[in-house]
Amino acid sequence: MERIIKVLNEINPTVNWEKETDLIGNRILDSLRIVQLVGALNDEFDIEITPMDVVPENFRTAEDIARLVSRLEDE
Amino acid sequence: MGYASYKYLLIFLGSVLLFYTVMPRKFKWTVLLAASYGFYWISSGKLAVFLIAATAAVYLGGILLDKIGQTAALGKKGLEKEEKKRLKSLISYQKKAVVALTLCFIFGMLLVIKYSGFFANLFNRAAAFSGVDISLPVFNFVMPLGISYYTLQAAGYLIDVYRGKYRASYNFGKVALFLSFFPQIVQGPIGRFDRLADPLYEGHRFSYENVTAGLQLICWGLFKKMVIADRLNIFVADVFGNYTERSGSLILAAGVLYTLQIYAEFSACMDIVTGSAQLFSVPLDKNFERPFFSKSVSEFWRRWHITLGAWLKDYVFYPLSFSPAFMGLGRFTKKHFGEYAGSMVPATLALFFTWALIGFWHGAGLRFIVYGMYYYAFMVAGMWLEPLIARAFSVSRIKRDCLPLNIIRMFRTAAIVVGGMMLFRAGSVTEWTEMIRRVFTDFGSSEFMQAVVGCGMDIHDFYIVGIGAAAMLAVSILQEKGINIRESVARQYLPVRWAAYAGLILAIVVFGAYGTGYDAVDFIYAQF
Amino acid sequence: MIKRAVGRLVKAVSFCCVTAMLICLCSYMLAPKDNTPEGGIINPSANGFFSEPKNSVEIAVIGNSDAYSGFSPMELWKTFGYTSYVSAEGHQSLAQSYAQLKKMTECHDIKLVILETDEFFVKSGLTEGAMRLANAYAGSVFSVFWYHDRWKNVKLHELLKKPNYTAHCATKGQLLSNEINGYTGGEYMVKTDKREKIPLSTLVPLEMIVSHCRENGIKLVLVEIPSQTSWNYERHNAVNDFAEKNGLPFLDLNIDRESFGFDWKTDTRDNGNHLNSLGARKCTRYIGDYLMKNYKLTDYRRDPAYEQWNRDYEEYKKAVKI
Structure with a gap:
C-alpha cells in the first residue's frame, strides 16, 4: 500500500490519495493519468497491466489499485 | 428511409x-x-x-x-x-x-x-x-x-x-x-x-412506460432535427457554398450555426434511435452528455460522440499505450529526458494514432486527418503545459475552479470546436484556411445585420431557431443540474402534461422546416 | 390489471384526438385566406375556380402539366360555349387530382370531367398519398402539412377568418405559351401489344375518382394530350384496358394526330414534352367536337350572366395573338 501511494504521489502530489473514494468519477484519474500510472506501476512492481484491467472497478480507490497489483503479482 | x-x-x-x-x-x-x-x-x-x-x-x-x-x-x-x-x-x-x-x-x-x-x-x-x-x-x-x-x-x-x-x-x-x-x-x-x-x-x-417515454424522446429529437437543424441548413449551406463572396463575420456566424446544426441534428438522431429502441425496452448507450458545457477539449470529446471515443480508448488508446514498445519508449525517455517527459511519452504517442484514426474514420480525405490533428494539437498542448498552468495558478493564488473561469473555459472550448467544425464542413483544408483568413482579415461587421438575412434564412427563421436553441439550452441546464425532464413532466397534472406533449408535436408540425420550399436533409453522421 | 390497461388506452386515444384536433385547428388558421398568389396558395392558377361565380363551371379538366399546357378553356368557350376550368398542377398525383375534383364539385355543378392520363404512370409516396386522400375526404384538415410555413406571414387577425377567394384567372387554369420549339424526332407511337402496369399508388385514387363521378352523375372522359417524351403505345394500351373495364371513353390524341392538323414542328414549346398555345387550341377543338357529338352540354355564349367569359376571351386572344 505504501509503495502504491508513493507511485500515486509521483503522478500528482496534491491529491490525498488515501481519502478519495471515487478517483474515476471525480476525474482525478483521467485516461492520460491512467496511462502514466500503469507505466509507473508496471515498472515499480514488475507486472503487466493490460487494457482489460483498465475498468473503473480497479481504479476507483487506492485500495482497488493495491488489490489489482497484488492480484497481478500472484499470477 | x-x-x-x-x-x-x-x-x-x-x-x-x-x-x-x-x-x-x-x-x-x-x-x-x-x-x-x-x-x-x-x-x-x-x-x-x-x-x-x-x-x-x-x-x-x-x-x-x-x-x-x-x-x-x-x-x-x-x-x-x-x-x-x-x-x-x-x-x-x-x-x-x-x-x-x-x-x-x-x-x-x-x-x-x-x-x-x-x-x-x-x-x-x-x-x-x-x-x-x-x-x-x-x-x-x-x-x-x-x-x-x-x-x-x-x-x-x-x-x-x-x-x-x-x-x-x-x-x-x-x-x-x-x-x-x-x-x-x-x-x-x-x-x-x-x-x-x-x-x-x-x-x-x-411496456406502457417505455413506449410513452420512447415516443416523447422521439418527438424531442424530431423537434431538434426539423425545427432547428434543417432550418439552419439553409443558411449554412449558402454561406459555406459561397464563402468567397461572404464576409468574415458571416463565415464565423455560419461556423457557429453549423456547430449548432450538427449538434442539434446528431443528438436528435440519437434521441430518435434511443427512443425507437426504448419502444422495445432496449437501452442504448448514451452518445451525448451536453458537450457544450465542457471546460476543455478532452472533456468535450468525452461528452460528444461518447461511444466512438470510448471505443477508441478501449481498443486503440490503452492497448497502444500499454504495449511493450510504447512503455519501453517511455522508460527510454525517462532515462534520457527526465521523469516527466518519460511518463508523458506513451500517452502522447498513443493519442496521436487515436486522433489520426478518429479523423480518418470520419472520411477518406486529407481534411479529415487534419481534423483529427487539429484536436490532437490542442489536447497534447493542454497535457504538456498542465504543470506550468498549475504552477501559474498556485503562484498567482487564483482559485482554479471557480465559476467565471469555468465559463470562460466553456467558451474557449466552444470556440475551438467551432474552428474544428468549420474544417469538418469545408470542402478542403485550403478552403478552411481561406475561411479562417477571411474571418480575421475581412470581418465586415458593419453590414452584418443586412447580410445575415440574405443567405436563405429570413428574420422569422432566425427567431424560430433562436427560440428552439433557447429551449435546448434550458433543457440542457436542467439536465446538467440532474433533473430528469421526462420524469418531471410526467409528474405534472394531466392538462399541463398534455399541453407540453401536444405543444411539442404542434411545434414540429408548424415550425418544422419541411415540405414546400425545403429540401429534405439527410443526417450528416449517416455518411460515414 | 385490465382496468389499468383500459384506462391507459382511453388516455392514449383521447390524447391523440386532442392533438389531431389541434392540428386541424392549425390547418384552419394557417390555410390561405385567398387564392391569389399573395394569399399564399400553392398553384394559384389551378385553384382559380374557387372565385368563379358559384356553379358556373361545368367541365373540370384535371391533370398535370400536360393538361394545363395542352387544353384551352377559352378556345372551348369561343367554339362551343362550354364552361371549363383546368385544375392541373405540375407533377400532380392522382390523390391530388381526387382532392381537386372534390373541391371543384363542392363549388361548381360539374357535369363532366376530363382526366388527363399522363399522371397514371407517376408513382407517388404512400404516406403523402394517404394524407392527400385524408385531406380530400375530410376537407383539408391536414393542410397544415403543406401550409405550415405560412406562420411567417399570417397576420394575427386573419387566423380565424374564413377564406375569401378573389383571384381572377382569365385563362381558366391554362398556361399560355407562344414559344415554338419543335420536335423533329421519329415516331414514338409504335404499335405493340405490350402494356405498362398502372402502379398501385395511382390505381387506388383513380378508382376513387371513377366512383366519385359515378355517384354524382358526372361523366368521365379520359384524355391523353400529345406528349412525345412521356407517352408511348404501352401506356396507351394500359389506359385503354382500364377505360374498357370501366366503360369509359378514352381519347388518345397521340394517335391520328394528323386528323386534327396537329404538327409536332409547331405545336410544342419544349421539343415534344408540353404543348404551346397553338397545340392547345387544336387539341381543345378536337376534344370539344367529341363532347358536342356525345354529350348534351349547354352553350352559354348568349347568356348575359357569362359576359365575363367573353371579356376573358378578348384578353386571351390578345395573349395568344390570334
Missing part, C-alpha cells in the same frame, strides 16, 4: 412494434432481426452481404477462440509446469492469429470500400509527381449502410472475447441482431455486446 421520415416513424416503427408485441416472448428477437435486415435491405439492398460477411467472420472467430480456450483448459490437466508454459504460449499464439486474421478481414472490407479510392488517388498523384507512368484505377464503391459503425462493433466483440471479458456467443442470430439492430445501424451509438446483446435477445413485454 431516414429516421425522421413518416415512412420510418409511422409505418416501419409502428408495424415492427405491433409484431414485436404480439409475438410470443421466445421469438420476439426474430421480429427485431427481420426488421433490422428489412431496414438494411431497403437502404442498401444487396450490399447487405458485407454486413453478413462481417457478422459471420466475428461469429466464427469468436467460436474459434472459445474452442481454442477449451482445448487448452482440457490439455492443461496433468502437465508439468514447463509444458504448461509451452502450451500457454502456443495457445496465445493461436488466439492472436485468429483475432488478427478476423480483424484484417473486417477492417479490410471497410478499408477497401471506404478508403481504396482515396489511396488510389494518393498513389496516382504521387506517381505523377515523381514522373512514374503508372496509375491505379480509382473505384468509387457505394458504401453499405453503417459500415463504419458496425465494423467497430464487430471488432469490439471479437477483441472482448479474445481478452476474456465474456465468452463467445454460439447463437448466430444473437450476434447478427447485435450488429444489425436497425435503430443504431446508421449512425450509432456504437454498442457493446455485453450490454446490448442480452436486452435485444430476450423478449420484453409491452
